Every structure is written in structure tokens, then in C-alpha cells.
Amino acid sequence: MKTAKLTGIRRFEIREVPDPKIVRDDDVLVRVATVGVCGSDVHYFTDGRIGAQVVEFPFTVGHEAAGTVERVGRAVRRVKPGDRVAIDPTDFCGECDQCRAGRPNTCRRLKFLGCPGQLKGALSELLVLPEHCCFPIAPSMTFEQATLSEPLGIAVYSVERTFPGPGATVGILGQGPVGLSVFHVLRASGVGNVYATDKIPERLAIAGELKPAWSGRPDSPDAVGEILSREPLGLDVVYECSGDPAAWLQGARLCRPGGRLVIVGIPEVDEIALPVHELRRNEVTLYNIRRQAGCTQKALDLIDSKKVNVDSLVTHRFPLERTQEAFALAAGYKNGVVKAMIEVAP
Secondary structure, eight states: OEEEEEEETTEEEEEEOOOOOOOSTTEEEEEEEEEEOOHHHHHHHHHSEETTEEOOSSBOOOOEEEEEEEEEOTTOOSOOTTOEEEEOOEEOOSOSHHHHTTOGGGOTTOEEBTBTTTBOOSOBSEEEEEGGGEEEOOTTOOHHHHHTHHHHHHHHHHHHHHOOOTTOOEEEEOOSHHHHHHHHHHHHTTOOOEEEEOSOHHHHHHHHTTOOSEEEOTTSTTHHHHHHHHOTTOEEEEEEOSOOHHHHHHHHHHEEEEEEEEEOSOOSSSOOOOOHHHHHHTTOEEEEOOSOTTOHHHHHHHHHTTSSOOGGGEEEEEEGGGHHHHHHHHHTTGGGOSEEEEESOO
């Protein structure tokens, strides 16, 4: 089969490798249709690492994916050959203290698709996964929509865990795929005024379709002041979805006393300084979000019900052979890119 191997910093090669085999009774062999380029994948492309997770080249990245089941292990009951499936990239043990507590996203033995030292990624024609990672999709759902259930699942988990309820005022800092997904889920949850920032005009234009109370560049002369002039008491919740340390500081300033600062984006740096006394005096609660925590089916249901329309998130499409170009585009935030989608099996 063909696979896109990350062979060095900012360098992909398309290689022929042996087809993967079903080994375990609960294994599922999937022919991959589409793979989304995620910001975490881009970190591996540009830096070769995220924190302590360091790539050993060559390596296959990619964790947002959908495809068609080709074969299944003898114990598989959830899916069958021919089923179209969305992929949850989290392989959890189901036995540790975290799994028993309903936290598969922090499983002690977690293996994540396309994560160094864990599982090979999805940028291949074929992929073997455990049954619990495969979610059948409705006949009307496209592979692209199914692939986007991964970032949407992160948004569902973020909102379920931190949104105080209908009418709450919210800031979303960063209008990439995850930030826009958070915006979509909040709209379906009865949010009040939403304030959106991003440096890319095309992303702000897409956010504009969701009717923010205000949107603008975070590096404008006084973006925080613009928002607080409209919400002088501060915001109930701020979702930081860009990974930019400057946005963390803005989020801390935007929260009302007793507010919530939710860290969803992945920073490129290892340490970020925060205004601890401002956070302490205002008793702002800081939340960290780790992946989608079992929310894949909820995300698929939102798409299938038409309560959320993720189609506008995909702005660029590439065949597998142009993976290098797709990642360079996403890494450089070029041409108004929101989500670059790689079509492995057109």
C-alpha cells in the first residue's frame, strides 16, 4: 500500500509499504478515504515534536480519518465489511483507574493514532484499528463530515465540561477547525453573545456565518478592550483554541470574576507565563482539554441531525501524493486555509 511518511522536518515522502494485517480478534482493517490535517500533525511536521512526544523518522502521522471496512477480526460485532466508518483515534485500555472513571482520554496506557511512540498514523491507504475506534456513519454522511467528527468531538467535550448554560457570554480565541467547531456546538447549546478572534480574515469570515457579537484580529490595537467595552463585567467562559501564548493572556483578562478559561489549543512552547494574581483575585478556573473523551458518537449525531454544519471547515483538498503541499499550506496558514483534507481514496 501507499503511505505518506514524515522523513524529516518539513519533509514527506510517499512510499510503498506492506499492507497491515489483522492480528487481534477485535481488529478492523479500514481502507482510508480521507484524512484531515490537524494542528498537532503540523507540529510534528515543523518541529518534530510536541513536548516530550518526539518523532523518530520516518513516521506516519494523521489521526482525523474516515474510510470503509475491508475485513474484521473474528470477535468484531460492531462493524462489518463494507461499512463506512468514522475513526476515533484513541485506543484506551478500558481497565485502568482513568478508564474506570470514564476518562479514556487520560488512560494510563493510552495509544493515539499518529502519536510518536504510540500508533502509526492514518496517512496510508489501509489502517488496522480496534473495533471500539470504528463508528458506523449514516448513508447520507460524507467521508469529509465523518473525518471532521474528530475535531467536533473535542468541541463537544470542551463545551460539555465547561459551558455554564444557555445565555452565557463566551470568547473563542482562534477560529481554526477546533475553534469553529466549539462555536458550532455552542450555537447548538443556546449560547449568548460570542466574541471571536483570529489573525486570518478568511477564518473570521467563516466565523461570521455563526453571528458573533463581535469579531476581529487578536493583535489589533486593543482587541480585549473592544470586547470588554461590550461586556464590561467580563465573559463567563473563554475558549483558547489557537495555542498562542498571547491568547492565554488575553483570555485571562477577558474572564469575569468566577469565570472559566478553557485551554483547547496546543502551544508550540513548553511553558507559558500567566498573570497569577489576576487569576487568583478573580477566582478564574483554568480548564485543560485533552482530546474528545468518548464524544465521537455525539459529534456524529450532531452532524447527522443537521444541528451542526461542518462543511465550510474544509477549504482545501489534496490527493495523498500531495501531502507535502497540504502540510506546507497548513503550516504557513496560507490562502485562508482552515482545514486541508487529504483524499487518500478519491
